[in-house]
Amino acid sequence: RIVLEVENVRKVYGSKGTSFTAIDDVSLTVRHGQIMCVVGPSGAGKTTLLKCIAGLLNTTSGRVVVDDVVVTSPPPTLAMVFQDYQSSLLPWMRVEANVAQPLIARGMKKRDALATARETLEAVGLAGAERKYPWQLSGGMQQRVAIARGLAYKPEVLLMDEPFAAVDAQTRMELEDLVLSLRARFDITILLVTHDIDEAVYLADQVVVLSKAPTTVVDLVSIPFGQE
Numbered sequence: 001r002i003v004l005e006v007e008n009v010r011k012v013y014g015s016k017g018t019s020f021t022a023i024d025d026v027s028l029t030v031r032h033g034q035i036m037c038v039v040g041p042s043g044a045g046k047t048t049l050l051k052c053i054a055g056l057l058n059t060t061s062g063r064v065v066v067d068d069v070v071v072t073s074p075p076p077t078l079a080m081v082f083q084d085y086q087s088s089l090l091p092w093m094r095v096e097a098n099v100a101q102p103l104i105a106r107g108m109k110k111r112d113a114l115a116t117a118r119e120t121l122e123a124v125g126l127a128g129a130e131r132k133y134p135w136q137l138s139g140g141m142q143q144r145v146a147i148a149r150g151l152a153y154k155p156e157v158l159l160m161d162e163p164f165a166a167v168d169a170q171t172r173m174e175l176e177d178l179v180l181s182l183r184a185r186f187d188i189t190i191l192l193v194t195h196d197i198d199e200a201v202y203l204a205d206q207v208v209v210l211s212k213a214p215t216t217v218v219d220l221v222s223i224p225f226g227q228e
């Protein structure tokens with residue numbers, strides 16, 4: 001089942017005279033349960049592509065389809081995690097409230113939202129940190145909170161923009177393994193932008209290379225899972 005389709009998407013910033021084409025004719029397809037990584041040099045348009053998929057930017061032409069619905073505003077079945085975990089967490093709220101808050105905003109009762117938040121925190125390895133404040137946690141743990149915040153409302157698709165660029169190498173490896181375990185546990189589809197080719201190869205079923213040349217999609221899956 002295809003959950004995400006990007007069809008001939010083009011994004012031009014600015015207007016006549018000062019216009020700049022950030023991405024030009026990008027197409028890709030992601031199936032349920034897959035991890036697709038987007039790599040490419042700085043300025044290649046990776047963040048622009050993610051924002052178009054997330055419904056945070058309008059495409060100039062082409063379209064994005066998530067769960068059979070053409071994206072015109074942020075899809076309810078999609079969550080996004082950013083590199084800058086600090087600005088995605090509210091410092092005056094306890095960890096559990098940070099995770100519960102988007103659920104409450106979607107109409108869930110506070111009690112149920114907190115219960116779901118605690119479950120999700122346990123899933124990302126943060127049992128015991130529920131009552132702490134974000135600033136009492138390490139960078140890697142804060143990024144886990146940001147991931148839990150995205151996962152709590154059970155999205156179909158998780159978009160991650162350079163999620164581990166701001167943490168040390170050891171923490172990055174732990175978080176990469178966390179991503180693989182979350183994919184299985186939450187049965188989600190993940191699109192992850194990274195600078196790190198090793199990370200892309202380690203995590204991805206498919207890698208998209210954005211560069212000056214036409215966009216290419218490389219399929220890394222040649223051996224069906226579990227049959228090596």
Ligand code: ADP
Nearest residue numbers: 013014020022041042043044045046047048049
């Ligand atoms: P990447 O994430 O691969 O580094 P971006 O998507 O951030 O690339 O940016 C792609 C190009 O678009 C860059 O050249 C950048 O300067 C330009 N760009 C990004 N945002 C804007 C904007 N709001 N207005 C004009 N140009 C932009």
Ligand code: ADP
Nearest residue numbers: 172173174175176177178198199200201202203
């Ligand atoms: P095995 O189970 O065969 O020992 P691993 O899964 O531990 O293999 O590692 C396979 C390869 O992936 C190794 O080259 C290792 O360095 C690399 N690797 C392991 N964990 C990570 C990680 N979290 N991020 C990036 N590379 C990793």
